[in-house]
Amino acid sequence: MKNSNIQIKEKTNQSLGVERERERERERERERERERERDNSTNSLSDRLIQYQQQVDVFSKNTLNSDQKELIKTILALLVESKGSTEYMLESVYQLLIQRIKVGLTFDEAPAAQVDAISYLKKNHKLSFGQDQNTNKNIFIIGENYDALKNLILIENEKDINGVGYDVIYIDPPYNTESSANDGNRIADDNEEVESGKFVYRDKFSRNGWLNLMKERLALAKQLLKDDGVIFVSIDDNEQAYLKILMDEIFGEQNFVANFIWQKKSDGTSGDAKSVRILSEYVLMYAKNAEQFQIKKDLRNLEDGSYTQQDEYVTTRGKYKIANLATNTLQYSPSMDYKIEIDGQVFIPGNDPDLYEQRVNGIVDTYDWAWRWSEENFWERYKNGSIVVKETGIYYKQYQYVDSDDKPYTRYKIRNNLILGTHGATGTAEFSKIFNKKKLFQYPKPVTLIAYLIDAHANKNARVLDFFSGSGTTGQAVLQQNRKDGGNRTYTIVTNNQNDIADRVTYERLYRICHGKGTKSESIDKWTEKTKPYQSNLSVFELQYRDVSITSDKTLDLLIKDVNQMLNEFGVETNWLTAERILTKLRSLKALDN
Structure with a gap:
């Protein structure tokens, strides 16, 4: 009976020893976890400090001058180095500093509450x-x-x-x-x-x-x-x-x-x-x-099915559609109202000789027939292959990839x-x-x-x-x-x-x-x-x-x-x-x- 009691006591002591060792190991693990959290907190604070310092740098001179910026960054850096600092403290001090030091729009900020x-x-x-x-x-x-x-x-x-x-x-x-x-x-x-x-x-x-x-x-x-x-x-x-x-x-x-x-x-x-x-x-x-x-x-020109025709420039200009070079929807200008002679055929805006003579003699409306381009610009585009001549009139090519000046099409949404x-x-x-x-x-x-x-x-x-x-x-x-x-x-x-x-x-x-x-x-x-x-x-x-x-x-x-x-x-x-x-x-x- 005595030996039995001794064995029970020894087993109890062994169990207690094992449990104490387990508890010590759990405590060591908790300490390692706290250490990891402290490291993570330190890294997080450092990252947030860099973020705030960068934000201070981008303020305009009218908002913060260079001395004010350096003062704010120094105070924030000192706070991060202080024991027990948190992201909440850093954010609160940052908001306080920029409101008290800067000039420009100021208002009473709602104080942050540390909510549980x-x-x-x-x-x-x-x-x-x-x-x-x-x-x-x-x-x-x-x-x-x-x-x-x-x-x-x-x-x-x-x-x-x-x-x-x-x-x-x-x-x-x-x-x-x-x-x-x-x-x-x-x-x-x-x-x-x-x-x-x-x-x-x-x-x-x-x-x-x-x-x-x-x-x-x-x-x-x-x-x-x-x-x-x-x-x-x-x-x-x-x-x-x-x-x-x-x-x-x-x-x-x-x-x-x-x-x-x-x-x-x-x-x-x-x-x-x-x-x-x-x-x-x-x-x-x-x-x-x-x-x-x-x-x-x-990019609507790339998706527009109306661009169906092509010429020798298709790889660089894309397909094209044509539009009449003559218009009566723009404010009239004499410099845009001239005769064009191609292969023995003469063209005038609107195809009406009588109205053309009236315009030449100064009888015009605010919006009257004329070409879209000046004579110099027309012949430049004629040479680069952007003009189509028909019996009914003169037309210009609207390309998918380039504008009327043969420059890449860069219109924005x-x-x-x-x-x-x-x-x-x-x-x-x-x-x-x-x-x-x-x-x-x-x-x-x-x-x-x-x-x-x-x-x-x-x-x-x-x-x-x-x-x-x-x-x-x-x-x-x-x-x-x-x-x-x-x-x-x-x-x-x-x-x-x-x-x-x-x-x-x-x-x-x-x-x-x-x-x-x-x-x-x-x-x-x-x-x-x-x-x-x-x-x-x-x-x-x-x-x-x-x-x-x-x-x-x-x-x-x-x-x-x-x-x-x-x-x-x-x-x-x-x-x-x-x-x-x-x-x-x-x-x-x-x-x-x-």
């Missing part, structure tokens, strides 16, 4: 559809766009491929008008004190509130743009001037491309006779890097900053057909407007992002443009679900244009009689939140599992994300409701 909640995206498999129809994913995210952008940044950064990011961003944000207030956005007093934990963007549409809303989101959006990417922002007179300055600050004045004037309304007699009738809105266009972005060239012929009423009419005249959304943008902007980017496989998606017009514009030019673009759109807009409007619209019917099999004959359903796919994600005020091992394990699952749904294979990285990157905008 993490956001992540979870796929809604029930709402998603068409996954087997093609491999490219169109994505619809339901939730706060600030948190959605942070998740998209993490997803793009974790992709182990070059060229990640979006080619085109289009947004149509709230315009900070009375209609915004009527939609539930209270107009706050600009002098009202803004407390850190209470600031909610969509509830404070003072100018300070609106500028904060835009600055935070545009700064995140810039991180998602490819180096040759471009962003378009619709706006009206209320905030256009402020937005222009803000975007100059975020994207750099050197990356400003254009301020488009979009004719939203046709001219009419309605309105207050004492005021100026406003017919237009604006679309601001910025490149991520103006040196790398190029507006798409207009967007040639000026005026957008005409696509009025706001068009967007309302399109929406009405899809929803059988139900008025579920006010003033949707025309599909043709957004398709026109998207098509400015040369990449027909562009990735398009809209994080103020509203009624989902951007998604439809992408699908329409793909059908028009055979492209393979994809879209990612984001909206919150305030007033059930995501469910009743955005998702429903995308479902209808892809299936040709509503989610409850409602007929949309007014739309389908002229448009074939797109039969595209859609992956739907919803923002979820986890409370991390108490970071137990179980809480962190669940968090890592959720985020890794999200990444896998976006095609990112990773199982090494640390809790520290997640806590740093995915802090939500607001605290969870108690």
Whole structure:
């Protein structure tokens, strides 16, 4: 019995020893994990420091002089070297410094709150559809766009491929008008004190509130743009001037491309006779890097079936079609009205000798017959083979590859900053057909407007992002443009679900244009009689939140599992994300409701 007790005691001691050794090994592993997290944190801080220092360098001299820039960079570097520094601290100090030191546009920034909640995206498999129809994913995210952008940044950064990011961003944000207030956005007093934990963007549409809303989101959006990417922002007179300055600050004045004037309304007699009738809105266009972005060239000549004839220059000039050299639609000029004699035959503009004599004697109309080119230019083109002579008159060749001066054809899709012929009423009419005249959304943008902007980017496989998606017009514009030019673009759109807009409007619209019917099999004959359903796919994600005020091992394990699952749904294979990285990157905008 005594020996038995001794054996039991020895086994117990052995078990305790093994367990203690296992515990020591677990503690060593935890220490190694903490060391890896510290290394990752240090690397992340260094990367963020470089990013901020580069941003400081691109500020114009009118915003920060060289001494101010060096002061900011020095303070940031010292902070990174300090023990216990975090990305949150670095970002907060950076924002404070540039607001206090720079000159130019200044406003009261909403103080950032260290919120104990993490956001992540979870796929809604029930709402998603068409996954087997093609491999490219169109994505619809339901939730706060600030948190959605942070998740998209993490997803793009974790992709182990070059060229990640979006080619085109289009947004149509709230315009900070009375209609915004009527939609539930209270107009706050600009002098009202803004407390850190209470600031909610969509509830404070003072100018300070609106500028904060835009600055935070545009700064995140810039991180998602490819180096040759471009962003378009619709706006009206209320905030256009402020937005222009803000975007100059975020994207750099050197990356400003254009301020488009979009004719939203046709001219009419309605309105207050004492005021100026406003017919237009604006679309601001910025490149991520103006040196790398190029507006798409207009290739319609290559696709136009009317170019059927060819000559000995076909390999260099392409095929051609002919047009009459004489015209009576241009303002008359005597230097363009002359006789042409070829092989004994005399030609005059308009082929009417009597009218020609009247013109020679000074009897002309403002728009009268003449040649398109001067006599010198005509004979140059005659020598280079660009002229066709017929009994009925003289014609010139319009080639596919070159212009009338025999120079490469380099006309661009967007040639000026005026957008005409696509009025706001068009967007309302399109929406009405899809929803059988139900008025579920006010003033949707025309599909043709957004398709026109998207098509400015040369990449027909562009990735398009809209994080103020509203009624989902951007998604439809992408699908329409793909059908028009055979492209393979994809879209990612984001909206919150305030007033059930995501469910009743955005998702429903995308479902209808892809299936040709509503989610409850409602007929949309007014739309389908002229448009074939797109039969595209859609992956739907919803923002979820986890409370991390108490970071137990179980809480962190669940968090890592959720985020890794999200990444896998976006095609990112990773199982090494640390809790520290997640806590740093995915802090939500607001605290969870108690």
